[in-house]
Amino acid sequence: MSKKVGSYTVGDDIVDTKAPSGPVQERWDARRFGAKLVNPANRRKHRVIVVGTGLAGGSAGATLAEQGYHVIQFCYQDSPRRAHSVAAQGGINAAKNYRNDGDSVYRLFYDTVKGGDFRSRESNVYRLAQVSVEIIDQCVAQGVPFAREYGGLLDNRSFGGVQVSRTFYARGQTGQQLLLGAYQALSRQIDAGNVEMHPRTEMLDLIVIDGRARGIVARDLVTGEISTYLADAVVLASGGYGNTFYLSTNAKGSNATAIWRAHKRGAHFANPCYTQIHPTCIPRSGDHQSKLTLMSESLRNDGRIWVPKKKGDTRSPEQIPEDERDYYLERIYPSFGNLVPRDVASRAAKNVCDEGRGVGPGGLGVYLDFADAIARMGRDKVAEKYGNLFEMYERITAEDPYRVPMRIYPAIHYTMGGLWVDYDLQSTIPGMFVIGEANFSDHGANRLGASALMQGLADGYFVLPATINDYLARGGFEAVEPDDPAITTTVAEVQDRIKRLLAVDGDRTVDSFHRELGTLMWDECGMARSAEGLKKALRRIPELREEFWQRVKVPGTGYELNQSLEKANRVADFLELAELMCLDALHREESCGGHFRLESQTEDGEAERDDENFSYVAAWEYTGVGEPPVLHKENLDFEYVHPTLRSYA
Amino acid sequence: MNLTLRIWRQPSADADGQMVTYQVTDVSGDMSFLEMLDILNEDLILRGEEPVAFDHDCREGICGSCGMVINGQAHGPERTTTCQLHMRQFADGDVIDIEPWRAGAFPVVKDLVVDRSAFDRIIQAGGYITAPTGTAPDAHAVPVPKPDADSAFNNATCIGCGACVAACPNGSAMLFTSAKINHLNVLPQGQPERESRVLNMITTMDEAGFGGCTNTGECASACPKGIPLASIARMNREFLRATRKVGR
Numbered sequence: 001m002s003k004k005v006g007s008y009t010v011g012d013d014i015v016d017t018k019a020p021s022g023p024v025q026e027r028w029d030a031r032r033f034g035a036k037l038v039n040p041a042n043r044r045k046h047r048v049i050v051v052g053t054g055l056a057g058g059s060a061g062a063t064l065a066e067q068g069y070h071v072i073q074f075c076y077q078d079s080p081r082r083a084h085s086v087a088a089q090g091g092i093n094a095a096k097n098y099r100n101d102g103d104s105v106y107r108l109f110y111d112t113v114k115g116g117d118f119r120s121r122e123s124n125v126y127r128l129a130q131v132s133v134e135i136i137d138q139c140v141a142q143g144v145p146f147a148r149e150y151g152g153l154l155d156n157r158s159f160g161g162v163q164v165s166r167t168f169y170a171r172g173q174t175g176q177q178l179l180l181g182a183y184q185a186l187s188r189q190i191d192a193g194n195v196e197m198h199p200r201t202e203m204l205d206l207i208v209i210d211g212r213a214r215g216i217v218a219r220d221l222v223t224g225e226i227s228t229y230l231a232d233a234v235v236l237a238s239g240g241y242g243n244t245f246y247l248s249t250n251a252k253g254s255n256a257t258a259i260w261r262a263h264k265r266g267a268h269f270a271n272p273c274y275t276q277i278h279p280t281c282i283p284r285s286g287d288h289q290s291k292l293t294l295m296s297e298s299l300r301n302d303g304r305i306w307v308p309k310k311k312g313d314t315r316s317p318e319q320i321p322e323d324e325r326d327y328y329l330e331r332i333y334p335s336f337g338n339l340v341p342r343d344v345a346s347r348a349a350k351n352v353c354d355e356g357r358g359v360g361p362g363g364l365g366v367y368l369d370f371a372d373a374i375a376r377m378g379r380d381k382v383a384e385k386y387g388n389l390f391e392m393y394e395r396i397t398a399e400d401p402y403r404v405p406m407r408i409y410p411a412i413h414y415t416m417g418g419l420w421v422d423y424d425l426q427s428t429i430p431g432m433f434v435i436g437e438a439n440f441s442d443h444g445a446n447r448l449g450a451s452a453l454m455q456g457l458a459d460g461y462f463v464l465p466a467t468i469n470d471y472l473a474r475g476g477f478e479a480v481e482p483d484d485p486a487i488t489t490t491v492a493e494v495q496d497r498i499k500r501l502l503a504v505d506g507d508r509t510v511d512s513f514h515r516e517l518g519t520l521m522w523d524e525c526g527m528a529r530s531a532e533g534l535k536k537a538l539r540r541i542p543e544l545r546e547e548f549w550q551r552v553k554v555p556g557t558g559y560e561l562n563q564s565l566e567k568a569n570r571v572a573d574f575l576e577l578a579e580l581m582c583l584d585a586l587h588r589e590e591s592c593g594g595h596f597r598l599e600s601q602t603e604d605g606e607a608e609r610d611d612e613n614f615s616y617v618a619a620w621e622y623t624g625v626g627e628p629p630v631l632h633k634e635n636l637d638f639e640y641v642h643p644t645l646r647s648y649a
Numbered sequence: 650m651n652l653t654l655r656i657w658r659q660p661s662a663d664a665d666g667q668m669v670t671y672q673v674t675d676v677s678g679d680m681s682f683l684e685m686l687d688i689l690n691e692d693l694i695l696r697g698e699e700p701v702a703f704d705h706d707c708r709e710g711i712c713g714s715c716g717m718v719i720n721g722q723a724h725g726p727e728r729t730t731t732c733q734l735h736m737r738q739f740a741d742g743d744v745i746d747i748e749p750w751r752a753g754a755f756p757v758v759k760d761l762v763v764d765r766s767a768f769d770r771i772i773q774a775g776g777y778i779t780a781p782t783g784t785a786p787d788a789h790a791v792p793v794p795k796p797d798a799d800s801a802f803n804n805a806t807c808i809g810c811g812a813c814v815a816a817c818p819n820g821s822a823m824l825f826t827s828a829k830i831n832h833l834n835v836l837p838q839g840q841p842e843r844e845s846r847v848l849n850m851i852t853t854m855d856e857a858g859f860g861g862c863t864n865t866g867e868c869a870s871a872c873p874k875g876i877p878l879a880s881i882a883r884m885n886r887e888f889l890r891a892t893r894k895v896g897r
Contacts, residue, residue: 063782078704079769081809082712098789134783141785143778143838145802152792170802176711177805184777191773199766222758251706285679290687291708392710395733398678461782509694511687555699560661561759563702564694 007628008583014619014634019123019423024109024640028127031423032466036473043068046472047231049216051203051258053080055175055453056436057237058182059460065194066185067465069472072229073186073195074218076202076253076566081183084239084251085456088175089296089389090159091167092139092453094132099156103164105129110641112451115161115341116416116444117593117609118643119271119617121636123423124441128451131458136168138461142181146170159449160297161341161648167450172296172388178453182460203258204494204569206234206265206432209486210478213262213432217494221566224559226494228487232477233431233468236262237460240415240437242275244574244581245526246518248412249281249294255570256577259419259438267419267427268619268632270440272577273585274416276447276594277527279345281411282396283365292411293396295368295389297449300338300345302373302382303406305329307366311356317367317405328352336648343446343594343607344648346410350527351605353409360407369405410527414452416443416594417584420619420634424467425459428619433468435459440617445593498558501568506551510567513548517541517571517578525582530598534586538579542626545575576625583620587631590614611643650676650741654689656701657748659757662764666757668746678737682725683708683715685736702760708732710873713808716815717761718748723812723871730810730873750811752820754858765811767857768825774853775846776829778838791837804832806874816871819860824868826854827884828876834887844891851888 020030038046046069050061053075061073075083095108108129113120140146140154146168147155156165170177189195200221207215207228215230241256242248263269280295306327308320328348330337340348349366352358359365374382379402383390390401397407418440425433425441436456443451480487520540524533548571556562591600591607592614600608615638621630651674659666673689680688683705690700706714710733719725725734739745747761755763793801807828814822830847833839839846862881869878 059782066781077706077712077714078765079809081769081772082706082714084707084712086712086808087707087709096788134785136788137785138780138782140788140791141778141780141838143780143801143833143836145798145805145832145836147802148793148795148798150795152794152798153789170805173711173806176808177802180805184772185780185782187769187773188777188779190769199769251712252708253706286677288677288680288684288688290681290684293709392733395727395729395735398735398737465782507695509691511691553694555694555697561702561762564700 009630011630011632014632017422024126027123035470038469038473048233049231050235052237054083054085055456056460058186059457060464062185063465065189071195074198074201084254085179086176089172090298091169091174091450093166093450094136099165101164103166111162113641115448117446120444128442128458131462132454135457139181144177144181160339161448205490206262207490208265212430222561230480235433236438237435238438242412242415244578245412245521246514249292257573260573264622266429270420270617270619271417272581273595274445276414277346277410278413279410280408283409303368303370305338307352307357333648340648365407365409367405368408435464501554504552506553508551510571514571525585528596529585534582537582541579653744655746676736680736682734683732702762704762713810716750716810720746723815750815752814768809771853775849797835801832801835804828812871813868816867821862822854822859823862823881827880830884831880844895847887847891
């Protein structure tokens with residue numbers, strides 16, 4: 001293994017993203033009209049693989065099947081209803097302007113581009129805002145029980161980073177309800193025989209034939225059987241890679257394997273260092289912690305965030321008088337207050353804790369206080385709005401948030417980076433499409449609240465089903481022979497890797513490696529990054545990877561339900577991906593969104609972007625494990641929302 | 650605290666299973682029940698033994714993956730999911746029995762993991778609204794009175810964990826099935842398929858081998874999301890109404 005740590009080479013720029021030119025308002029219509037169609041009778045001849053059943057995958061599978069394609073779909077859970085989208089709490093944005101508070105498609109577009117710190121694509125974001133309106137209609141028609149007013153019309157609330165109420169919600173379970181909508185639509189197609197569903201099955205590699213994605217290699221998690229599935233196109237909807245950090249708000253099974261293996265087969269990986277840190281997570285309680293639990297961002301609508309003014313003040317919160325409290329968000333950002341975007345709120349919490357004013361064990365926490373809200377609205381009203389969240393908090397911490405303020409601290413939540421896709425959501429491997437959190441395109445360096453659900457459903461219900469037609473209509477799908485060398489080699493590589501993992505029989509568990517990697521990543525590539533720290537991580541990660549392959553202990557065999565083997569397969573990928581995340585973070589010598597470089601900040605500690613040098617997407621090409629990757633830059637043009645200092649004061 | 654665990658171990662679906670005793674030490678009250686099992690598993694792996702297989706994913710009480718019978722109760726002594734059960738509910742020296750969901754329609758896959766795909770088949774039989782993508786009317790075109798919306802929502806909170814089946818002496822899936830039927834049948838969007846939905850879902854439920862309901866009420870008291878027993882009564886009413894109307 002060559003030791004070229006911290007280095008990379010620069011390749012050609014990406015010049016064509018396939019976005020139509022012309023006014024941004026007309027681009028999506030133009031692309032849809034320009035796309036070739038597949039006639040209904042021919043659709044059933046096409047097979048499409050969809051990996052993942054969350055909001056993006058579930059809605060895509062249901063829609064493609066409804067259009068007449070034969071869909072072969074996979075999820076690692078025991079049922080497609082359990083994809084991690086189920087855990088999203090707060091809401092979904094849509095530019096419906098039902099409140100008549102000045103909202104519009106253009107304003108949602110504007111807020112999202114600005115909120116993403118000018119590192120997303122205008123064309124994609126505009127389309128997202130445009131489609132948002134249809135998503136709500138679609139979900140309501142499916143029976144998604146959104147919150148309603150007494151008159152029967154839909155209710156809304158506001159979320160961080162915006163000043164209008166455009167967030168539709170279903171108590172604190174919006175993700176679950178939207179996912180059930182998609183799952184039910186998918187279930188209907190499964191019953192009709194249009195979707196061949198494979199639960200408890202995990203994609204382990206991509207089959208590329210003649211430069212095009214033609215199938216996947218998957219492992220049945222119950223029997224251990226390795227099988228190949230062939231199709232005319234492959235759609236990855238496998239979610240984000242936040243579990244690289246071990247402790248995160250992601251489901252324990254969320255993994256990067258599908259996108260990482262596809263990256264190793266030729267798909268560029270874009271902006272891997274953009275990780276969203278969510279400000280309102282329950283602080284960790286000890287070393288045993290297996291994952292972190294989020295409190296919905298909607299709590300910031302009524303809760304006030306504060307810390308004691310004095311350093312090292314260990315009095316209990318009710319003993320701290322009003323004038324000795326620092327409501328720091330309201331103080332620093334008077335016009336947005338507690339509703340500043342996630343990256344700003346997270347960093348501010350880190351700063352006050354770094355100053356020694358944090359609360360709770362270890363000083364890693366700030367108060368989220370509902371005393372004012374309870375006094376203003378009454379306990380019952382607060383319970384109606386947030387009751388389930390309060391209950392969850394009490395269960396985890398054994399503290400009653402109606403009586404004492406909640407304690408919160410930032411945590412890894414969502415990854416804005418992912419596989420590079422063009423405007424059609426196609427990766428650099430023809431025939432492989434990537435949707436939802438697995439791709440990179442819409443959120444820039446920071447994601448505003450309630451926009452992940454919007455993107456997942458936009459991609460799955462509306463965007464992909466329109467663009468994939470064009471690819472399929474262009475045809476030229478020769479029948480693939482089952483003994484094609486591309487298939488046999490890929491299968492052999494997958495089997496070999498499993499054999500190697502089982503053969504090590506070392507003295508450390510998979511989790512111990514994962515925890516060590518996670519701690520390193522949080523310390524050096526987390527809320528604040530420095531060249532020095534990133535270089536340190538880039539030295540350590542290859543050593544840890546080496547150690548993993550020499551000391552990991554995976555009991556059991558490959559021919560059974562083997563949860564240790566599943567984890568080992570995933571952690572092996574995190575150990576490779578982590579290196580690319582650090583390399584990307586090191587090369588981006590600016591701060592933007594969730595990527596905060598200590599060397600790049602203003603005098604008052606705000607993130608300092610460098611548009612002159614870094615207004616581009618960094619798309620990385622794989623060259624080998626530990627080998628210097630190739631950086632391809634896609635320059636970002638801002639014709640409509642001109643990059644400005646992102647001020648929330 | 651130090652605990653004695655007696656766990657159902659079954660290597661595969663067709664192998665025999667048995668209760669096996671393990672000791673865990675230094676358990677903190679802040680750990681979730683699953684984190685306590687993680688620690689046991691780390692220990693087992695290092696000792697060269699097979700870790701205990703169990704289903705889990707979000708660990709936030711919403712995905713519905715985790716499920717085990719703890720000291721005879723589905724999800725344990727508190728009315729929540731296993732991932733949200735914390736060890737502060739137990740005392741030093743406790744002996745805890747841990748078993749999988751036991752029901753004919755949920756075959757054991759391995760250890761504490763069971764196959765709940767029968768639930769998916771019930772949903773596939775009609776637990777949806779036929780709304781083709783891209784042609785929906787404006788969301789405000791059909792107002793839903795708040796009481797109806799709230800009632801639909803209360804039923805929609807079902808996470809499909811299967812605790813209702815595990816708690817029921819008959820292994821009945823009535824609470825799960827009724828939750829979905831009552832979510833959709835109460836909404837204006839659900840009206841066109843109101844009758845076929847309840848008839849098809851109940852037929853599929855029976856075919857999957859779930860038992861009947863004898864109003865024991867264990868399901869509702871085990872449900873981590875508080876789906877009320879009245880849901881079953883309401884489903885029965887929908888069923889009777891549909892049989893009369895459709896004449897099946």
